[in-house]
Amino acid sequence: MNSSVDPENLSEKIYAGTLGSTQPEGIPEEYTINYKTREDSLNAVEAGHADYGYGNAYSVAFYTLQNGYQNIITVPRGKDDRAYCFAVPSENKVLLSILNKSIDSIDERELQTLVLISTAKIDQKITLSMIISNYGLQVILLSSLIIAVLSVSIFRNLRDNKELKLQNERYQILSNISNEYMYEYYFEKNELNLSKNIIHLFENRKFMEESVAILKEALRTGDSTQSIYRIELPLSAENKVIFKSVSSFIRNSKGKVHSVIGKLIDVSEE
The missing domain is CATH 1.20.5 (Single alpha-helices involved in coiled-coils or other helix-helix interfaces)
Structure with a gap:
């Protein structure tokens, strides 16, 4: 039973039974919850979904050791005689004879020893x-x-x-x-990031996109050893400005160029 339950006062407490088992005398069905297996009923008592249940000492000890119950206490109510048997194919009389002779050769003390050994050999969860x-x-x-x-x-x-x-x-x-405009170009993404102060130079978005395409092409197809060069960018339909590009290449661990960081300097008046 759950450790919070008083064993002397089980009236109106929830009994955890098992499907197919006989309803204990004196326990109303409205206070009974039947579970599929004995382990399920013990889990219910452990979790507090039910208050108590009945089971033989071996099965209760087995599941308690296996599952490490912390909220279950056991109270002996008596000892019932239980009979167990093996079912074998009807045509296999030799096997049945061997089993019967083996069982008959085990005395009560040896039987209890085997039961205790089997009970102790539990793979604890x-x-x-x-x-x-x-x-x-x-x-x-x-x-x-x-x-x-x-x-x-x-x-x-x-x-x-x-x-x-x-x-x-x-x-x-x-x-x-310094009248300079920063940029960063990523080769794998083909992505060019421009500083905010260069955006206002373009008459509209069309010319900015055209200039971005020109600068991308120069960076992508240019000589990776050349870090300073001049490039003409259209700021409007009538105005094309010559910029000097000064850049540095950033390489990955394999020596491959990962990105370029640089600046554009307006040299149109030089």
Whole structure:
């Protein structure tokens, strides 16, 4: 029965039975929940879905050891004689004879020993509560270590992002002051990012897209060793401006060019 139940007061308590078993005398059916197996009924009592149940000492001990029940207590109510038998194919009389002779050769003491040995050989289920109970300190220390590592990593990422943002703002300010326009081109994505201060130079989006295409083509097909060159970009229908491009190539671990970062300098008046 559940450890919270008073064994002397089982009236109006929920009885956990098993399907196909005989209803115990004195227990009303309205206070009975029948489960498919004895293990299911024990699980229900353990979880508090039912209050108590009946079972033989061997099955209760087996499932208690296997599942590590913490909320079940056992109260002996008596001992019933139980008879067990083996079913064999009717045509296999030799096997039946061997089984009968083997059983007859076992005395009561040996039989009880075999039962106890079989009951003790149980593959105990590993549950979360068992892990916490046996390795609670280790789990707490490991969890604390993981949380600490993640916290440090998050803090460093936030700090690096903040520093990167400050650097970008600094470069943007310097770009505005020096009449320079920053860009970054990614080869695999064929993606070109322009600084905000260059956008206002174009008369409309059409000319900006045309200039982006020209600069992409120059970066994609140009000599990867050439970092300074001149390029003409259309800002409007009547106005084409010559820029000097100064760039640096960023390579991956295999030495392949990953991206280009550079700046455009207006040299049309030179």
